[in-house]
Amino acid sequence: MKSTWTLPEGYGQKYLIDLKDNKKQFWIVNGLSIGIMVLLLALLALLLWEGALELSSQQLPLQLLVMALGYVAYIPLHELAHGVFMRRYSGKRANYGFTLVYAYAGSECYFTKHDHRVISLAPVTFWGVVFLLLMFLLPVSWRWVAYIWQLFNLSGAAGDFYVFWRLGKEPDTILCQDTGVKMTVFDRL
Numbered sequence: 001m002k003s004t005w006t007l008p009e010g011y012g013q014k015y016l017i018d019l020k021d022n023k024k025q026f027w028i029v030n031g032l033s034i035g036i037m038v039l040l041l042a043l044l045a046l047l048l049w050e051g052a053l054e055l056s057s058q059q060l061p062l063q064l065l066v067m068a069l070g071y072v073a074y075i076p077l078h079e080l081a082h083g084v085f086m087r088r089y090s091g092k093r094a095n096y097g098f099t100l101v102y103a104y105a106g107s108e109c110y111f112t113k114h115d116h117r118v119i120s121l122a123p124v125t126f127w128g129v130v131f132l133l134l135m136f137l138l139p140v141s142w143r144w145v146a147y148i149w150q151l152f153n154l155s156g157a158a159g160d161f162y163v164f165w166r167l168g169k170e171p172d173t174i175l176c177q178d179t180g181v182k183m184t185v186f187d188r189l
């Protein structure tokens with residue numbers, strides 16, 4: 001099966017994934033996000049205490065600025081990674097949207113389970129590798145900055161992990177349309 005722009009005959013809506021308005025999904029995803037954050041902050045404290053990461057008070061103001069700017073840049077770059085794979089599987093450019101509180105990449109295409117699972121995890125995987133490499137390549141005093149970016153990358157991907165896991169439980173016949181705000185799962189009725 002391939003991703004398609006027209007819903008095949010006999011297909012109908014099975015359920016919605018709405019991480020903003022569905023209370024249960026909202027709390028699962030935000031709980032997971034906070035859990036990842038707490039775990040990684042505890043690990044950060046351990047790494048600083050162990051001396052594997054270092055903080056220097058001299059460079060701190062500059063580092064905080066770079067960290068903040070990097071985070072602002074990361075938000076659209078995360079969505080871009082979703083969009084690149086949406087384009088790859090649908091043949092058309094994804095739709096991008098940015099508001100002050102969140103950003104999204106979406107498409108009207110009906111993606112197969114396989115394709116949508118790749119789209120879900122593309123950003124966290126790609127940027128995860130980039131930040132991991134930075135943690136080894138940067139001077140020791142800058143490594144914690146890359147660590148914090150990694151923390152944002154992993155905790156911010158809670159919604160993507162949830163979608164990946166949820167689709168994993170579905171049969172291979174499903175198709176999903178992800179407009180960026182809501183995701184609709186279709187199957188043969």
Ligand SMILES: [Zn+2]
Pocket residue numbers: 078082120123157160
């Ligand atoms: Zn994402």
